[in-house]
């Protein structure tokens with residue numbers, strides 16, 4: 001089975017998106033199938049082997065509530081990146 005990774009991000013001014021794009025490119029260079037998308041567009045996650053979630057911090061909180069959004073999917077293989 002081919003490993004498929006979701007790289008999802010929240011970004012207000014673009015820094016987190018830029019980092020997410022670089023992570024996705026590196027994973028693709030290593031022959032992984034990668035979906036890259038804003039967290040608000042993420043729906044069912046069953047098809048993914050792992051998730052990389054990028055979110056900025058503003059006054060110690062993520063403005064989009066990304067962690068809560070992802071937690072609602074109860075997905076285990078998640079790597080959280082705060083930019």
Ligand SMILES: Cc1cc2nc3c(=O)[nH]c(=O)nc-3n(C[C@H](O)[C@H](O)[C@H](O)COP(=O)(O)O)c2cc1C
Nearest residue numbers: 010011012013014015016017056057058059060083
């Ligand atoms: C008003 C404001 C508040 C911030 N608060 C935090 C913070 O509490 N902790 C932190 O690590 N970074 C903080 N930052 C830095 C941002 O998280 C950082 O610039 C991030 O890369 C922005 O991502 P974005 O361009 O994807 O929105 C803050 C930045 C701004 C402008």
